[in-house]
Every structure is written in structure tokens, then in C-alpha cells.
Amino acid sequence: MWGLCKGSGSRPYQTVIDTTGPAYRCSCPSRKFPCKHALGLLLLWAADGAAVPEGEVPEWAGQWLAGRHERSERPREAGGRTVKTVDSAAARRRAEQRAARITAGAEELEQRLADLLRGGLASADRGGYGPWEETAARMVDAQAPGLAGRVRELGAIPGSGPGWPGRLLEECALTHLLDRAWLEVERLPEPLAATVRTRVGLTATVDAPPVRDRWSVLARYDSWDGRLTTRRTWLHGAASGRTALLLSFGAAGRAPQPGPPAGTVIDAELTPHPGAGQLRADLGEQFGPPVPGAVPPPGGPVADALAAYGRALTDDPWLDAWPVTLTGVIPGPVPDGGWQLADADGGSALPVAPAALARPALWRLAALSGGAPVTVFGLCGHRGLTPLAAWSPEATGAVPLT
Amino acid sequence: MTIPDTTTTTTPDTTVPETATATTTTWEDLVTMALLGTDRRAPAPDLLGPNGPAAGRDAPVVLLDAAALHTVRRRAGLLPAPAAPVPEPAPRDDRPALPGAAARRLTLLLADRAGAGQGSGGRRGTAPDLTELLPQWLAAANEYGYRAPATALPALLDAARARTDLRPGALALAGPRALWLARLNPEWRFALRGASGAGALPSPADTGAVRRLWDEGLFAERVALLGAVRADDPAAARELLAATWSAERAEDRLMFLDSLRNGLADPDEPFLEQTLADRSRNVRATAAELLSALPHSALAARMADRAAGCVALDRTSGPATVMVEAPHECDAAMQRDGVVAAAPAGRGERSWWLAQLVEATPLAVWSGRLGDREPAELVALPVADGWQEELHGAWCRAAVRQRDPAWARALLGPPATPPASLAERSKLLAVLPAGERARWVADFIAAHGLSDAFQLLGVCAVPWSPPLGRAVVDALDAAREAGSYPWSFSGVMGLAERCLDPGEAERLELPAGAPGEREGASPGSGDYWAEAFQRLVATLRLRAAMLAELIPSPAAP
Numbered sequence: 001m002w003g004l005c006k007g008s009g010s011r012p013y014q015t016v017i018d019t020t021g022p023a024y025r026c027s028c029p030s031r032k033f034p035c036k037h038a039l040g041l042l043l044l045w046a047a048d049g050a051a052v053p054e055g056e057v058p059e060w061a062g063q064w065l066a067g068r069h070e071r072s073e074r075p076r077e078a079g080g081r082t083v084k085t086v087d088s089a090a091a092r093r094r095a096e097q098r099a100a101r102i103t104a105g106a107e108e109l110e111q112r113l114a115d116l117l118r119g120g121l122a123s124a125d126r127g128g129y130g131p132w133e134e135t136a137a138r139m140v141d142a143q144a145p146g147l148a149g150r151v152r153e154l155g156a157i158p159g160s161g162p163g164w165p166g167r168l169l170e171e172c173a174l175t176h177l178l179d180r181a182w183l184e185v186e187r188l189p190e191p192l193a194a195t196v197r198t199r200v201g202l203t204a205t206v207d208a209p210p211v212r213d214r215w216s217v218l219a220r221y222d223s224w225d226g227r228l229t230t231r232r233t234w235l236h237g238a239a240s241g242r243t244a245l246l247l248s249f250g251a252a253g254r255a256p257q258p259g260p261p262a263g264t265v266i267d268a269e270l271t272p273h274p275g276a277g278q279l280r281a282d283l284g285e286q287f288g289p290p291v292p293g294a295v296p297p298p299g300g301p302v303a304d305a306l307a308a309y310g311r312a313l314t315d316d317p318w319l320d321a322w323p324v325t326l327t328g329v330i331p332g333p334v335p336d337g338g339w340q341l342a343d344a345d346g347g348s349a350l351p352v353a354p355a356a357l358a359r360p361a362l363w364r365l366a367a368l369s370g371g372a373p374v375t376v377f378g379l380c381g382h383r384g385l386t387p388l389a390a391w392s393p394e395a396t397g398a399v400p401l402t
Numbered sequence: 403m404t405i406p407d408t409t410t411t412t413t414p415d416t417t418v419p420e421t422a423t424a425t426t427t428t429w430e431d432l433v434t435m436a437l438l439g440t441d442r443r444a445p446a447p448d449l450l451g452p453n454g455p456a457a458g459r460d461a462p463v464v465l466l467d468a469a470a471l472h473t474v475r476r477r478a479g480l481l482p483a484p485a486a487p488v489p490e491p492a493p494r495d496d497r498p499a500l501p502g503a504a505a506r507r508l509t510l511l512l513a514d515r516a517g518a519g520q521g522s523g524g525r526r527g528t529a530p531d532l533t534e535l536l537p538q539w540l541a542a543a544n545e546y547g548y549r550a551p552a553t554a555l556p557a558l559l560d561a562a563r564a565r566t567d568l569r570p571g572a573l574a575l576a577g578p579r580a581l582w583l584a585r586l587n588p589e590w591r592f593a594l595r596g597a598s599g600a601g602a603l604p605s606p607a608d609t610g611a612v613r614r615l616w617d618e619g620l621f622a623e624r625v626a627l628l629g630a631v632r633a634d635d636p637a638a639a640r641e642l643l644a645a646t647w648s649a650e651r652a653e654d655r656l657m658f659l660d661s662l663r664n665g666l667a668d669p670d671e672p673f674l675e676q677t678l679a680d681r682s683r684n685v686r687a688t689a690a691e692l693l694s695a696l697p698h699s700a701l702a703a704r705m706a707d708r709a710a711g712c713v714a715l716d717r718t719s720g721p722a723t724v725m726v727e728a729p730h731e732c733d734a735a736m737q738r739d740g741v742v743a744a745a746p747a748g749r750g751e752r753s754w755w756l757a758q759l760v761e762a763t764p765l766a767v768w769s770g771r772l773g774d775r776e777p778a779e780l781v782a783l784p785v786a787d788g789w790q791e792e793l794h795g796a797w798c799r800a801a802v803r804q805r806d807p808a809w810a811r812a813l814l815g816p817p818a819t820p821p822a823s824l825a826e827r828s829k830l831l832a833v834l835p836a837g838e839r840a841r842w843v844a845d846f847i848a849a850h851g852l853s854d855a856f857q858l859l860g861v862c863a864v865p866w867s868p869p870l871g872r873a874v875v876d877a878l879d880a881a882r883e884a885g886s887y888p889w890s891f892s893g894v895m896g897l898a899e900r901c902l903d904p905g906e907a908e909r910l911e912l913p914a915g916a917p918g919e920r921e922g923a924s925p926g927s928g929d930y931w932a933e934a935f936q937r938l939v940a941t942l943r944l945r946a947a948m949l950a951e952l953i954p955s956p957a958a959p
Contacts (some may be wrong), residue, residue, distance in 0.1 A: 117465055173467075176470060306482060332586065340483075340486055343711070349482060370579050372493065
């Protein structure tokens with residue numbers, strides 16, 4: 001998309017936008033990015049597509065677009081070669097130093113957990129959040145952000161309502177399992193070892209071949225943990241049958257990279273991260289703008305969803321939830337204050353996860369269903385399902401529930 | 403989800419060699435152990451494995467190993483729970499769906515409502531105030547008979563819950579599916595009662611069901627039922643009410659009686675005449691008020707007799723003059739007819755009684771009593787001894803109560819006369835036909851400007867007729883020329899945004915585009931006016947777009 005904007009100078013500013021990026025270029029001197037000219041052009045286009053008619057690409061716009069296209073091609077050809085050309089010896093030394101620090105951290109955490117169980121979880125209730133926060137800081141120092149995150153969550157459990165001792169023991173045990181796995185990571189088979197490294201907090205080296213597909217963007221939502229905004233985008237590829245998760249981050253209140261909007265379909269390449277049971281991927285080149293029409297992945301009754309979660313646990317025992325599609329389920333509140341998704345043609349139901357119960361989107365789901373079966377995409381975990389998107393004859397396209 | 407019974411199962415021996423023997427320790431045992439601490443409660447021997455503590459493992463580590471195994475096994479083996487009863491299917495709604503653009507507009511209007519709290523403190527800027535457009539949008543959409551998109555129902559119900567003025571429109575659009583949804587959420591119970599909860603009421607023709615609900619229903623349901631039956635068959639409603647009248651509580655009687663206001667007609671008289679003897683004073687007063695609105699009622703005739711005795715025409719000296727002789731006492735018969743004996747503080751008893759008599763007297767009486775004159779001539783007659791204000795005030799209230807346009811017109815007088823009581827005038831205006839009302843207000847604005855016009859504009863039909871719209875725009879333009887600040891007119895501006903015909907946007911382009919500031923104007927006022935006019939134009943444009951989106955596309959079935 002391109003346009004000319006009359007500014008204060010004698011020559012109009014030349015503004016070009018690549019909507020697949022999105023990326024912007026403008027001949028104005030503004031240091032804001034994107035500049036007001038590009039934003040104005042986008043607003044015009046968003047308000048009324050006809051305001052920006054099709055036309056022949058002028059030279060100044062064509063050059064830039066061609067350049068962009070070329071640049072986006074180049075890294076693919078270069079592939080892993082660029083990665084390997086860095087000084088491998090120095091990199092290996094740094095990696096070893098970090099691994100040693102993490103190992104020290106994991107041992108310290110093991111000690112902390114053993115002390116806790118020796119004295120009893122009942123004391124964790126009295127200690128408050130302070131000791132956990134301190135341990136989490138120690139894990140950050142040990143360069144193990146994954147362990148630090150788990151420790152912070154442990155600190156929140158004693159205040160999480162009835163049944164907390166059982167939940168705290170579960171999470172302590174899984175943290176212990178991760179510690180042990182890290183301490184003996186060399187003995188683990190490679191996919192599981194990669195999973196353990198990712199769980200501990202090491203950044204995975206992504207060198208798998210990219211997968212090109214028409215990806216349905218099933219859901220996109222942000223979460224904020226007080227430090228970082230994390231944007232999660234769930235995709236499903238029609239041909240590959242893969243489900244993938246894109247992550248992007250925004251620090252200190254900044255918005256993360258926009259990414260493709262929910263409910264659309266993108267023709268793009270994804271590069272999966274390594275590790276057993278890992279769905280994370282990086283978005284590579286996009287071959288055209290997002291178009292509406294996201295379709296749900298193939299699904300089944302609620303029992304299938306729980307079975308899928310169970311199978312995924314064999315690859316990654318630390319998984320809290322697994323993406324599933326439920327077909328033919330009727331959502332609704334149940335007498336004890338919770339919600340369920342019940343098979344329309346059977347007596348089985350899956351509860352909605354407690355963390356999702358406060359969402360107004362549940363009422364949107366109930367309204368959409370009207371007591372009739374719908375298709376729901378969500379995350380199925382040990383505490384229930386978190387619905388993310390739904391499809392019904394009542395509405396065109398995917399209805400976001402985030 | 404249920405937890406598979408782990409109390410008696412054996413640990414799969416392939417997973418953790420240490421516990422290869424049959425385990426008898428349950429998850430609950432592990433939690434107890436963890437709560438108390440392994441110092442106080444050592445792990446059971448079966449956990450320690452065949453080699454016991456000699457395996458070289460600390461008790462806490464043994465406990466954590468076992469707990470990790472239990473946790474992963476439990477999570478991997480989860481089974482669905484038996485389903486609780488699912489909601490009944492919602493009733494079908496065969497109304498056509500909203501056009502796509504209109505459905506998106508509704509989402510925007512409803513979303514703006516949610517965020518309306520923050521912006522209210524500051525200056526309004528040039529952006530239209532979407533919240534104020536929602537009532538119009540709902541009315542227009544309901545006129546086409548659309549049904550709301552299913553996913554918009556929660557937001558519609560929330561909007562209706564927060565703003566009672568939106569309820570009838572929002573619930574009509576939302577339809578039967580919203581009532582189905584409201585039954586699932588206690589926060590939306592309001593939708594199930596009240597006059598708009600028609601879905602829950604039996605059809606007025608179903609006399610058995612009507613009777614049952616009337617006898618057994620809650621107060622709110624009964625009020626709604628009475629209203630619905632009254633709208634369908636006024637006599638049936640009256641009979642329903644009469645059947646249980648003596649058993650109702652005084653507050654309830656008052657509310658029920660008030661619902662007879664709709665469709666009030668001569669056949670209601672006998673029942674109302676009966677209730678004049680009611681135990682409750684408020685019920686008696688309401689009955690008397692309703693009867694006085696029936697010019698042919700016996701009560702109206704009695705009041706006319708009394709009033710005629712107090713007001714007479716004196717032709718003896720010079721021009722004809724109205725003489726007033728206020729009543730000397732308020733007897734039992736007058737009190738039975740609803741005249742309140744005790745005057746409010748600061749008013750003479752006799753003038754208070756007179757006002758009540760004249761107010762309840764059919765206006766037609768006066769042309770005979772005061773020399774065969776038209777209302778306008780009657781209003782023009784001089785009144786002796788300073789009674790004019792009292793007499794004319796009572797005539798005004800009578801004209802409003804009896805909805806008499808000829809008298810209302812006469813009492814309003816020409817728009818150019820200086821404004822008297824605006825509250826009274828706006829009530830009189832409401833009695834006039836819409837076109838005449840708009841013309842009168844337009845002339846009033848042309849004569850007096852906008853400062854007193856707000857209340858009068860409020861009773862004009864929306865959208866404003868072209869002459870009225872022009873008068874308001876011209877007056878706003880004049881105020882800008884005069885150099886005052888636009889927020890002195892923010893009330894009228896807000897009304898104009900909602901009520902001007904969207905077609906006026908073209909005419910407004912000129913003032914909106916001319917920010918010129920006159921000499922002697924308040925500093926900066928020109929910019930503020932430009933902003934205010936821009937917002938006005940933007941809002942009108944938006945309204946035009948909004949209404950255009952609702953037009954059914956010819957392609958739709």
C-alpha cells in the first residue's frame with residue numbers, strides 16, 4: 001500500500017506500507033515509527049478499503065518492497081550457516097558456564113524443597129510470600145528463569161483456597177522432578193533433554209526446517225505477570241495438522257509484536273522449537289496478508305481431550321494444559337458455581353478451569369450455544385478446560401473467548 | 403473430571419524402580435506427611451523401597467519422588483466426570499440477523515459503554531459520544547425487527563442492567579434467547595420481570611393462566627401482567643383488579659390503580675368511583691385524579707358544579723372581567739372527591755381548594771360559564787383581584803391532565819412573549835401535535851435564544867423537524883458569533899447531536915470549518931466552537947451511517 005501525503009515542504013511525503021509485516025517506510029523526517037503519515041494511510045484503508053484503490057506500483061514503492069522481499073528470502077538460504085560462523089569455542093564456554101550456574105541453582109532449590117518437606121508444608125502457609133520471592137531471586141541469579149517462575153508460582157499456592165496443601169505438594173514434586181531431570185540431563189534421550197532445557201529456561205536453538213502451511217489463527221491473547229506482557233497466538237495448519245504456539249513479549253507496559261489477528265488464516269512458514277511435547281514455533285515469512293476464515297482443528301468428545309492431555313504428559317510431564325478441540329459440546333453453568341462443557345450425546349463433561357471462571361467470555365459462549373452443541377477450541381489441563389475460541393452456526397467464523 | 407482411584411492400584415514398576423513393590427501409600431497419606439513434615443512423620447516403609455533408608459535417600463526426597471509419580475499418573479489418567487444437567491435449548495428466534503456492518507456497530511456501541519467511565523471528566527474533544535447513540539440505534543434496529551447476534555447478548559444484558567432507559571429496547575432486540583440466558587445468570591434476573599419480560603407472561607387471551615399468575619404471582623409479575631392485559635383488553639384488566647381489590651395491600655393498590663392510566667376511558671368510571679371510598683388517602687387521590695381526566699364522569703360534573711360557583715363573569719363595570727370567589731370550606735363531599743383539605747405551607751387554604759376544584763373541572767365547562775368564548779379569548783379575559791395566576795395555573799394543569807390541545811395552545815400563548823414557567827410550558831407543549839410543537843419551539847428559540855430552550859427541546863419529536871433544526875443551528879451560530887464559550891450550551895449541543903436530522907450535517911460544514919475568532923470574543927472560544935461543531939458534524943455523520951447500515955440489503959432473503 002502506498003500514498004503521497006502533502007506536508008509542509010514542496011515535495012509530498014512518499015509513504016509505503018507492507019501489510020504482511022507490518023513494515024513502514026516514509027520519506028518524512030519523523031523519528032516516530034510508524035510515522036503519522038503511515039498511520040493515516042492505514043486508518044484510511046481500515047475505515048474504507050475503497051479509499052486505497054488498486055493501482056500500478058510507483059517506482060519508489062516497488063523498490064522498497066522488492067528489497068524487503070529479498071531480505072526476507074536471504075536468511076532462509078543462509079540457514080544455519082550464519083549461526084555456525086560465530087566463534088563456536090567462546091559460545092561453548094559461555095554455555096558451559098551458564099549450565100554450571102543453573103546446576104548450582106537446581107541443587108540449591110532441591111535443598112530448599114527438602115527443608116520444606118522436612119519441616120512440613122503447614123509452615124509454608126505461615127512464612128508468606130517472602131521466602132519464595134527470595135528463592136526465586138536466587139534462581140534468576142542462577143540464570144534459570146524457568147525455575148524462578150515455578151518458585152514464584154509455588155509461593156502463590158498457599159493463598160489459593162481450599163485444597164492448597166495437595167496442590168502445593170503436586171507442584172513441589174514436579175519442581176523436584178525438573179531439578180532431578182536437569183541434574184541428569186545428559187542421560188536423557190534428546191527430545192526430552194531439549195524439553196528439560198526449555199523448562200529450566202534456556203533459549204532453544206531453532207534450526208528445524210520451516211513448515212509452510214495455511215495456518216488458522218485460533219486465538220490470540222495477552223497475559224501480564226507484573227514484569228512482562230506475553231502474547232500467545234495459537235495456530236493450526238490445515239495440511240500439516242500441526243498446532244503451534246507463537247509467543248511474543250512486551251516489557252514494561254509496551255505492547256508485544258501484533259502478530260496475525262485471531263479468526264484469520266495466514267499462508268506462512270513456521271519454524272518449530274525443539275523438544276518433546278513442545279508446540280512453540282517462530283513465525284517466518286508470510287506469503288500474503290491474513291484473510292478471514294479460521295477453521296477449528298479436528299476434534300472429538302471430552303474424553304478424547306483428556307486422553308490427548310494424558311498422552312502429551314508422557315512427552316512433557318510438566319505440561320499444565322494441552323490444546324484440544326471439543327466438538328458437539330454444550331456449555332453451561334453447574335449448580336456448585338462452576339461451568340462445564342458436556343458432550344451433547346453422552347453423559348460426560350469437562351469442567352471449566354477455575355482460572356477461566358471469572359471471564360465474561362463464558363457468557364458469550366453460553367449465548368452462542370443457546371443450549372445447542374458448539375465446537376470449542378481451548379486448553380485442556382488437570383484442572384479443567386480454558387476455552388479460547390468457539391464455532392457455531394449462530395455466528396460466522398471463529399468467536400474469540402479470550 | 404474424576405481422579406482414578408489410586409488407593410489400591412500398584413505403581414507401574416517400569417517407572418520408578420524404588421517403588422517396584424506394591425504400594426499402599428495413598429495420595430492423602432503423602433499430603434498428610436508433607437503437611438506435618440517428614441521429621442514428624444516418616445515415610446511409610448513401602449515408600450522407602452526394599453533397601454530402606456540404606457538406599458541413601460533422604461526422607462523428603464523419597465516423599466517428593468513418590469508425589470511426582472502420583473501427580474503425573476493422576477494427571478495422565480484423568481477421566482471425564484458425569485455431566486450435570488445441561489441447559490434446555492433456547493427458543494428459536496426467526497427474526498432476520500443484523501446486517502454485518504450493523505452487528506459490528508452494535509459491538510462498538512456496547513464496548514464504548516464499558517469504557518465510558520474514564521473519559522467523562524475531561525473535555526469531550528471532537529469524537530462522538532457513542533453511549534448516547536445506543537438508544538437511537540436500538541430503536542431503529544427494533545423498527546426493522548432484527549434479532550441481536552448471539553454473542554452480543556451478554557453485553558446487551560449488561561447494558562440494560564446498568565441503564566433502565568435502555569431496557570425495553572435492548573431486551574426487545576435481544577429477544578427470547580436473552581431471556582433464556584438471563585435464567586442462567588442471577589445478575590440478569592431483571593430481564594425476567596418487569597413490563598419487558600413479556601416472554602415469561604402468559605398470553606392475555608389465556609384467561610386461566612392469567613388468573614393463576616394474578617392470584618399467585620409476585621408483585622412485579624402481577625404489575626407486568628396487569629399492564630399486558632390492560633394493553634390487550636382494558637375491561638379484562640379492570641375486572642382482574644376488581645376481583646381481588648379488597649384483599650390487596652394499600653401500596654399495591656396504588657400501583658395497580660396507576661396502571662389504569664393507560665387506556666383510561668369512560669367504562670372505568672364505576673370502578674374508580676368505588677375506589678373514592680378507599681381506606682388509603684393516596685389511593686383516593688389517584689382515583690379522583692383519574693376520574694377528573696374523564697370529562698363525562700360524575701366526579702368531573704360535581705367538580706364543575708363547585709368550580710362554577712366560584713368563578714363568574716362580571717359585565718357590570720366596563721370590559722368583561724372574571725370574578726373569583728374561592729370556596730369558604732372544604733366539606734366531606736369535596737374531600738371524598740379527592741380535594742386535599744390541608745394546604746401546603748405558604749399557601750392560603752381557600753386558594754388551595756380553588757386550584758384543586760378548577761384543575762379537576764372539565765375545561766369545556768368554561769366557555770359556557772364565561773360567555774361562550776373560545777379558549778384563547780377566555781385566557782385573554784382580565785381576572786379581578788389578582789386571581790389570574792392561580793386561575794391560569796389551574797387551567798394549565800387541567801389542560802395537561804385532559805390533554806386538550808386547544809386550551810394548551812391558548813395557555814402557551816405566542817412563543818415571542820417572555821418565558822414564564824418553563825416546566826409548565828414544556829408540559830403544555832407535550833399536549834400539542836408534534837409538528838406544531840416543533841414550530842412553537844423554533845419560534846421560541848428565534849425570539850429568546852438557547853439559554854432557556856433545553857427543557858422545551860426535550861419534549862420535541864426526534865429527529866427534529868427542519869425548521870426546528872435550523873432554528874437551533876442558527877442560534878448556536880449566533881452564540882458563537884457573540885463570543886461565548888460553547889460549554890455554556892453543552893446541554894443543547896448534546897441534544898442537537900442526538901436529535902438533529904442527520905441530513906443537516908451538510909449545512910453545518912460551514913460553521914464547523916470557520917474557526918475565525920471575532921474581536922471581543924472570549925479567548926480561545928473560536929477553537930472550542932470549531933471543536934464542538936466538528937463533534938456535532940461527526941456525530942450526525944455517524945448517525946447517518948448507523949441508520950444506513952440497518953437498511954436490509956436487497957440480496958438478503
